[in-house]
Amino acid sequence: MSPVHYVALSVILFMIGGVGVLVRRNAIVVFMCVELMLNACNLAFVAFARVHDNLDGQVIAFFVMVVAAAEVVVGLAILMAIYRARRSASVDDASLLKY
Amino acid sequence: MTGVLAAGTNTDSVAVETVFWILAVVAVAAALAMILVRRAVHCAIMLAVVMLCLATMYAMQGAPFLAFVQIIVYTGAVLMLFLFVIMLIGITAADSIVETIKGQRLAAGLAAIGLLVLLALGIGHAAIGPAAPPSPKYGSGNLTGIATLIFTTYVFPFEVTGALLITAALGAMVLAHRERIAPRPTQRDLAARRLASGQVVGDPPPGIYALHDSADRPALLPDGSPAASSVSSVLNPRTGTEPPQVVRPGEKPQLEAADGGEREPAPSAGSGRAES
Numbered sequence: 001m002s003p004v005h006y007v008a009l010s011v012i013l014f015m016i017g018g019v020g021v022l023v024r025r026n027a028i029v030v031f032m033c034v035e036l037m038l039n040a041c042n043l044a045f046v047a048f049a050r051v052h053d054n055l056d057g058q059v060i061a062f063f064v065m066v067v068a069a070a071e072v073v074v075g076l077a078i079l080m081a082i083y084r085a086r087r088s089a090s091v092d093d094a095s096l097l098k099y
Numbered sequence: 100m101t102g103v104l105a106a107g108t109n110t111d112s113v114a115v116e117t118v119f120w121i122l123a124v125v126a127v128a129a130a131l132a133m134i135l136v137r138r139a140v141h142c143a144i145m146l147a148v149v150m151l152c153l154a155t156m157y158a159m160q161g162a163p164f165l166a167f168v169q170i171i172v173y174t175g176a177v178l179m180l181f182l183f184v185i186m187l188i189g190i191t192a193a194d195s196i197v198e199t200i201k202g203q204r205l206a207a208g209l210a211a212i213g214l215l216v217l218l219a220l221g222i223g224h225a226a227i228g229p230a231a232p233p234s235p236k237y238g239s240g241n242l243t244g245i246a247t248l249i250f251t252t253y254v255f256p257f258e259v260t261g262a263l264l265i266t267a268a269l270g271a272m273v274l275a276h277r278e279r280i281a282p283r284p285t286q287r288d289l290a291a292r293r294l295a296s297g298q299v300v301g302d303p304p305p306g307i308y309a310l311h312d313s314a315d316r317p318a319l320l321p322d323g324s325p326a327a328s329s330v331s332s333v334l335n336p337r338t339g340t341e342p343p344q345v346v347r348p349g350e351k352p353q354l355e356a357a358d359g360g361e362r363e364p365a366p367s368a369g370s371g372r373a374e375s
Binding site for chain 2: 002003004005006007008009011012013014015016017018019020022023024025026028029031032033035036039042043046047048049050051052053055056058059061062063065066067068069070071072073074076077078079080081083084089092
């Protein structure tokens with residue numbers, strides 16, 4: 001299987017994740033779409049690691065996973081704090097700075 | 100899984116191609132479903148499907164270590180964390196489908212198509228070579244190869260990652276911690292509050308009846324009216340509580356509610372309890 005196919009799939013997944021971030025209202029779902037984009041990047045990293053015949057891409061993908069885990073932990077904690085203060089997880093409701 | 104792992108060393112086999120196309124279609128379909136379904140729980144499940152597909156693809160590309168890390172860390176830990184938070188803050192919160200910014204969906208779609216064209220052009224112009232020939236570092240030597248890289252070339256980023264994880268854990272604890280600004284009410288305080296509000300007995304548990312013993316049936320007050328406060332507030336918006344049927348001795352119970360208009364919880368819970 002040519003690595004181009006994997007890269008193309010990763011592009012498509014990245015695009016879908018981006019649309020989700022733009023369109024969805026629920027902050028948790030927005031987070032999940034960000035995770036989808038990170039996963040798509042990981043797929044491209046692994047594909048290019050295979051093209052270049054070294055393992056650096058796999059190590060970078062591993063680091064991306066670790067950073068994504070840390071990001072999820074802090075992000076979900078922020079979400080819970082926001083929900084506790086405003087009883088809503090919608091990104092539309094957190095608009096105090098607008099006014 | 101072992102078949103796929105073994106197939107990863109033979110890049111030209113038909114089996115790998117078949118698996119790739121099946122997984123690609125499933126992953127894209129699940130990703131599309133993820134941004135289309137309205138409930139957050141369904142989104143999480145769709146994301147799990149995408150992640151499992153990607154894990155299999157890592158294995159097919161000679162990255163068995165990453166495949167298992169993907170399953171264990173992403174599908175196991177991160178998605179479970181998502182599910183925990185969904186359960187904590189809003190199982191009921193289906194996304195609103197109201198467009199708050201006019202034409203935002205259209206603009207998002209256009210931006211996505213633009214991004215797709217941009218990336219497709221970039222990849223089309225790039226000369227992406229064929230996959231490397233199979234070697235031990237994509238099979239049995241994968242783990243040792245990655246470990247060598249992490250603990251030699253990438254040892255400083257690896258240490259920084261540890262610091263990042265500790266900081267994230269501390270930050271989550273600080274953010275999720277709630278300061279108690281009033282002293283915790285004791286049992287005596289709670290009893291005094293109940294008496295002051297006119298309620299003499301404790302809150303009734305949800306109904307256990309001869310016909311229904313589900314937690315979404317409200318308890319019956321002594322005057323026969325359903326007590327809406329006996330049902331968890333989470334269940335109300337999700338299914339709507341049905342008032343239980345009162346079955347007197349000698350009557351035939353009606354298994355189906357005669358009129359479907361009883362989905363709203365009974366409003367007179369507190370006052371009914373106060374009178375009785």
